[in-house]
Amino acid sequence: MRAGGWFTLLGLLLALVARPSAGAEMIAAPPSLSGLMSALAQSGAVRASFQESRMLAVLVDPIETSGQLYFLPPQRLARVTRWPSPSKVIVDGPLVILEDGLGRRELNLDQSPIGQSLIGGIVVLLGGDFDGLNRLYETVYEAHEESWTLTMVPINSTLRSMIREIRVAGLGQTITQIKTLETNGDVTTTQLTNIETGVPITEVEQAAFSTTPAPRK
Numbered sequence: 632m633r634a635g636g637w638f639t640l641l642g643l644l645l646a647l648v649a650r651p652s653a654g655a656e657m658i659a660a661p662p663s664l665s666g667l668m669s670a671l672a673q674s675g676a677v678r679a680s681f682q683e684s685r686m687l688a689v690l691v692d693p694i695e696t697s698g699q700l701y702f703l704p705p706q707r708l709a710r711v712t713r714w715p716s717p718s719k720v721i722v723d724g725p726l727v728i729l730e731d732g733l734g735r736r737e738l739n740l741d742q743s744p745i746g747q748s749l750i751g752g753i754v755v756l757l758g759g760d761f762d763g764l765n766r767l768y769e770t771v772y773e774a775h776e777e778s779w780t781l782t783m784v785p786i787n788s789t790l791r792s793m794i795r796e797i798r799v800a801g802l803g804q805t806i807t808q809i810k811t812l813e814t815n816g817d818v819t820t821t822q823l824t825n826i827e828t829g830v831p832i833t834e835v836e837q838a839a840f841s842t843t844p845a846p847r848k
Contacts, residue, residue: 657777657802657803658777658803658804659776659777659803660774660775660776660777660778660779660801660802660803660804661774661779661804662774663772663774664761664764664770664772664781665761667772667779667781667801667804668756668759668760668761668764669759669761670759670804671756671757671758671759671804672758672759672760673759674702674704674757674759674828674829675704675828675829675830676701676702676703676704676828676829676830676831676832676835677700677701677702677757677826677827677828677830678699678700678701678825678826678827678830678834678835678838679699679700679823679824679825679826679827680697680698680699680700680823680824680825681697681698681699681700681710681821681822681823681824682695682696682697682821682822682824683695683696683697683819683820683821683822684819684820684821685817685818685819685820686817686818686819686820687817688815688816688817695715696712696714696715697712697713697714698710698711698712698713698714699711699713699838699839700823701835701838701839701840702757703832703835703836703840704757704758705754705758706722706723706724706754706758707721707722707723707724707840708721708722708750708753708754708757709721709722709835709839709840711838711839716731716732717731717732718730718731718732719731719839721839721840722750722753722754723840725739725740725741725747726738726739726740727739727740727746727750744787744789745787745789745790745793748767748785748787748789748790749785749790751763751767752764752767752768752783752785755767764783766786767785767786767787768783768784768785768786768797769783769784769785769786770782770783770784777802777803778800778801778802779800779801779802780798780799780800780801781798781799781800781801782796782797782798782799783796783797783798783799784796784797792814793813793814793815794811794812794813794814795812795813795814796812797809797810797811797812798810798812805826806823808820808821808822809821
Protein backbone atom coordinates (compact mmCIF):
# COMPACT_ATOMS: atom_id res chain seq x y z
CA MET A 632 0.00 0.00 0.00
CA ARG A 633 1.52 3.31 -1.04
CA ALA A 634 2.18 6.06 1.49
CA GLY A 635 -0.85 8.13 0.49
CA GLY A 636 -3.12 5.18 1.22
CA TRP A 637 -1.76 4.88 4.75
CA PHE A 638 -2.28 8.58 5.43
CA THR A 639 -5.85 8.43 4.13
CA LEU A 640 -6.60 5.45 6.36
CA LEU A 641 -5.04 7.19 9.33
CA GLY A 642 -7.01 10.41 8.92
CA LEU A 643 -10.28 8.54 8.54
CA LEU A 644 -9.89 6.08 11.35
CA LEU A 645 -8.67 8.66 13.82
CA ALA A 646 -11.98 10.43 13.30
CA LEU A 647 -14.22 7.54 14.29
CA VAL A 648 -15.16 9.03 17.65
CA ALA A 649 -16.04 12.37 16.21
CA ARG A 650 -18.65 15.06 15.84
CA PRO A 651 -21.31 15.57 18.54
CA SER A 652 -24.87 15.13 17.28
CA ALA A 653 -27.05 18.15 16.57
CA GLY A 654 -28.51 19.60 19.72
CA ALA A 655 -26.06 17.78 21.98
CA GLU A 656 -25.22 19.61 25.19
CA MET A 657 -21.74 21.07 25.06
CA ILE A 658 -19.39 20.02 27.83
CA ALA A 659 -15.97 21.27 28.83
CA ALA A 660 -12.94 19.92 27.02
CA PRO A 661 -10.87 17.43 29.04
CA PRO A 662 -8.18 19.47 30.80
CA SER A 663 -5.44 16.99 29.85
CA LEU A 664 -4.56 14.49 27.15
CA SER A 665 -4.91 11.65 29.63
CA GLY A 666 -8.48 12.82 30.31
CA LEU A 667 -9.27 12.85 26.59
CA MET A 668 -7.84 9.37 26.15
CA SER A 669 -9.92 8.13 29.06
CA ALA A 670 -13.06 9.43 27.32
CA LEU A 671 -12.11 7.79 24.02
CA ALA A 672 -11.55 4.47 25.80
CA GLN A 673 -15.24 4.40 26.77
CA SER A 674 -16.69 4.75 23.25
CA GLY A 675 -17.21 1.05 22.52
CA ALA A 676 -18.06 -0.06 18.98
CA VAL A 677 -18.43 2.95 16.66
CA ARG A 678 -20.14 3.55 13.32
CA ALA A 679 -20.04 6.81 11.32
CA SER A 680 -20.43 8.32 7.87
CA PHE A 681 -17.37 10.06 6.46
CA GLN A 682 -16.53 12.63 3.85
CA GLU A 683 -12.87 12.98 2.97
CA SER A 684 -11.06 15.66 0.99
CA ARG A 685 -7.50 14.91 -0.06
CA MET A 686 -5.60 17.85 -1.57
CA LEU A 687 -2.51 16.80 -3.50
CA ALA A 688 0.26 19.33 -4.07
CA VAL A 689 0.32 18.42 -7.78
CA LEU A 690 -3.45 18.87 -8.35
CA VAL A 691 -5.74 21.92 -8.41
CA ASP A 692 -8.92 20.18 -7.22
CA PRO A 693 -9.16 17.88 -4.18
CA ILE A 694 -9.95 14.16 -4.39
CA GLU A 695 -13.29 13.51 -2.66
CA THR A 696 -14.50 10.21 -1.19
CA SER A 697 -17.31 9.18 1.14
CA GLY A 698 -18.62 6.09 2.89
CA GLN A 699 -18.85 4.41 6.30
CA LEU A 700 -16.32 3.91 9.09
CA TYR A 701 -16.32 1.31 11.85
CA PHE A 702 -14.26 0.56 14.95
CA LEU A 703 -14.45 -2.54 17.14
CA PRO A 704 -12.28 -2.39 20.27
CA PRO A 705 -9.56 -3.23 20.87
CA GLN A 706 -7.96 -3.34 17.40
CA ARG A 707 -10.42 -3.90 14.55
CA LEU A 708 -10.99 -1.08 12.08
CA ALA A 709 -12.87 -0.83 8.78
CA ARG A 710 -13.38 1.79 6.09
CA VAL A 711 -16.10 1.06 3.53
CA THR A 712 -15.98 3.55 0.64
CA ARG A 713 -19.27 4.00 -1.28
CA TRP A 714 -18.33 6.90 -3.60
CA PRO A 715 -16.88 7.45 -6.17
CA SER A 716 -16.14 3.70 -6.39
CA PRO A 717 -16.68 0.92 -3.84
CA SER A 718 -13.77 -0.41 -1.81
CA LYS A 719 -13.10 -1.75 1.66
CA VAL A 720 -10.08 -1.59 3.98
CA ILE A 721 -10.10 -3.81 7.08
CA VAL A 722 -7.53 -3.78 9.86
CA ASP A 723 -7.77 -6.86 12.10
CA GLY A 724 -4.81 -6.91 14.48
CA PRO A 725 -1.67 -7.30 12.33
CA LEU A 726 -3.67 -8.12 9.18
CA VAL A 727 -4.76 -5.44 6.66
CA ILE A 728 -7.19 -6.47 3.90
CA LEU A 729 -7.98 -4.30 0.87
CA GLU A 730 -10.89 -5.11 -1.45
CA ASP A 731 -11.66 -3.04 -4.55
CA GLY A 732 -12.21 -3.37 -8.28
CA LEU A 733 -8.77 -4.95 -8.65
CA GLY A 734 -9.56 -7.79 -6.25
CA ARG A 735 -8.43 -8.66 -2.74
CA ARG A 736 -4.97 -8.07 -1.27
CA GLU A 737 -3.52 -8.68 2.19
CA LEU A 738 -0.68 -7.12 4.15
CA ASN A 739 0.86 -8.45 7.36
CA LEU A 740 1.86 -5.50 9.55
CA ASP A 741 4.45 -7.69 11.27
CA GLN A 742 6.37 -7.51 7.97
CA SER A 743 5.90 -3.74 7.53
CA PRO A 744 7.55 -1.59 10.24
CA ILE A 745 6.08 1.67 8.90
CA GLY A 746 2.61 0.14 8.60
CA GLN A 747 2.92 -1.31 12.08
CA SER A 748 3.86 2.10 13.51
CA LEU A 749 1.07 3.93 11.69
CA ILE A 750 -1.74 1.46 12.35
CA GLY A 751 -0.48 1.05 15.90
CA GLY A 752 -1.02 4.77 16.37
CA ILE A 753 -4.60 4.44 15.19
CA VAL A 754 -5.32 1.59 17.57
CA VAL A 755 -3.85 3.23 20.66
CA LEU A 756 -5.69 6.51 20.01
CA LEU A 757 -9.10 4.94 19.42
CA GLY A 758 -8.55 2.54 22.30
CA GLY A 759 -7.65 5.37 24.67
CA ASP A 760 -4.15 3.98 25.34
CA PHE A 761 -2.40 7.06 26.71
CA ASP A 762 0.99 5.40 27.28
CA GLY A 763 0.90 3.71 23.87
CA LEU A 764 0.16 6.99 22.11
CA ASN A 765 3.13 8.66 23.76
CA ARG A 766 5.40 5.79 22.72
CA LEU A 767 4.51 6.39 19.06
CA TYR A 768 3.99 10.18 18.85
CA GLU A 769 5.28 13.40 20.29
CA THR A 770 2.09 15.16 21.39
CA VAL A 771 0.98 18.69 22.24
CA TYR A 772 -2.51 19.03 23.76
CA GLU A 773 -4.26 22.36 24.37
CA ALA A 774 -7.73 22.85 25.89
CA HIS A 775 -9.81 26.06 25.64
CA GLU A 776 -13.19 25.82 27.42
CA GLU A 777 -15.23 23.44 25.18
CA SER A 778 -12.66 23.14 22.35
CA TRP A 779 -9.29 21.41 22.25
CA THR A 780 -6.47 20.59 19.81
CA LEU A 781 -4.00 17.73 19.68
CA THR A 782 -0.89 17.83 17.50
CA MET A 783 0.81 14.49 16.85
CA VAL A 784 4.29 14.09 15.33
CA PRO A 785 5.53 10.54 14.62
CA ILE A 786 8.54 9.35 16.60
CA ASN A 787 9.41 6.70 13.99
CA SER A 788 11.96 8.37 11.70
CA THR A 789 10.72 6.71 8.51
CA LEU A 790 7.12 7.67 9.17
CA ARG A 791 8.23 11.14 10.23
CA SER A 792 9.92 11.62 6.85
CA MET A 793 6.46 11.25 5.23
CA ILE A 794 4.04 12.67 7.81
CA ARG A 795 4.91 16.14 9.10
CA GLU A 796 2.14 16.17 11.70
CA ILE A 797 -1.44 15.20 12.41
CA ARG A 798 -3.75 17.92 13.76
CA VAL A 799 -6.80 16.75 15.65
CA ALA A 800 -9.44 19.26 16.84
CA GLY A 801 -12.49 18.61 18.97
CA LEU A 802 -15.27 19.84 21.21
CA GLY A 803 -15.95 18.41 24.63
CA GLN A 804 -14.95 14.75 24.56
CA THR A 805 -15.33 14.29 20.80
CA ILE A 806 -13.16 14.76 17.71
CA THR A 807 -14.51 17.18 15.09
CA GLN A 808 -11.73 17.40 12.50
CA ILE A 809 -8.51 15.65 11.54
CA LYS A 810 -5.86 16.97 9.20
CA THR A 811 -2.92 14.86 8.12
CA LEU A 812 -0.12 17.02 6.73
CA GLU A 813 2.48 15.19 4.67
CA THR A 814 6.01 16.37 4.07
CA ASN A 815 5.36 16.58 0.30
CA GLY A 816 2.62 19.18 0.80
CA ASP A 817 -0.40 16.84 0.50
CA VAL A 818 -3.19 17.38 3.06
CA THR A 819 -6.07 15.04 3.98
CA THR A 820 -9.07 16.45 5.87
CA THR A 821 -11.81 14.24 7.30
CA GLN A 822 -15.28 15.21 8.51
CA LEU A 823 -17.69 12.82 10.24
CA THR A 824 -21.50 12.73 10.51
CA ASN A 825 -24.10 10.34 11.92
CA ILE A 826 -21.78 9.23 14.71
CA GLU A 827 -23.02 6.25 16.73
CA THR A 828 -21.18 4.76 19.70
CA GLY A 829 -21.92 1.56 21.56
CA VAL A 830 -23.24 -0.03 18.35
CA PRO A 831 -24.16 -3.75 18.67
CA ILE A 832 -21.13 -5.79 17.69
CA THR A 833 -23.16 -8.13 15.45
CA GLU A 834 -24.29 -5.17 13.31
CA VAL A 835 -20.73 -3.98 12.85
CA GLU A 836 -19.50 -7.48 12.08
CA GLN A 837 -22.05 -7.96 9.31
CA ALA A 838 -21.64 -4.50 7.77
CA ALA A 839 -17.88 -4.04 7.93
CA PHE A 840 -15.85 -7.14 8.62
CA SER A 841 -17.20 -9.71 6.19
CA THR A 842 -14.73 -10.20 3.33
CA THR A 843 -14.39 -12.15 0.12
CA PRO A 844 -11.85 -14.94 0.65
CA ALA A 845 -8.78 -14.78 -1.57
CA PRO A 846 -8.93 -17.29 -4.44
CA ARG A 847 -6.90 -20.44 -3.95
CA LYS A 848 -3.88 -20.84 -6.17
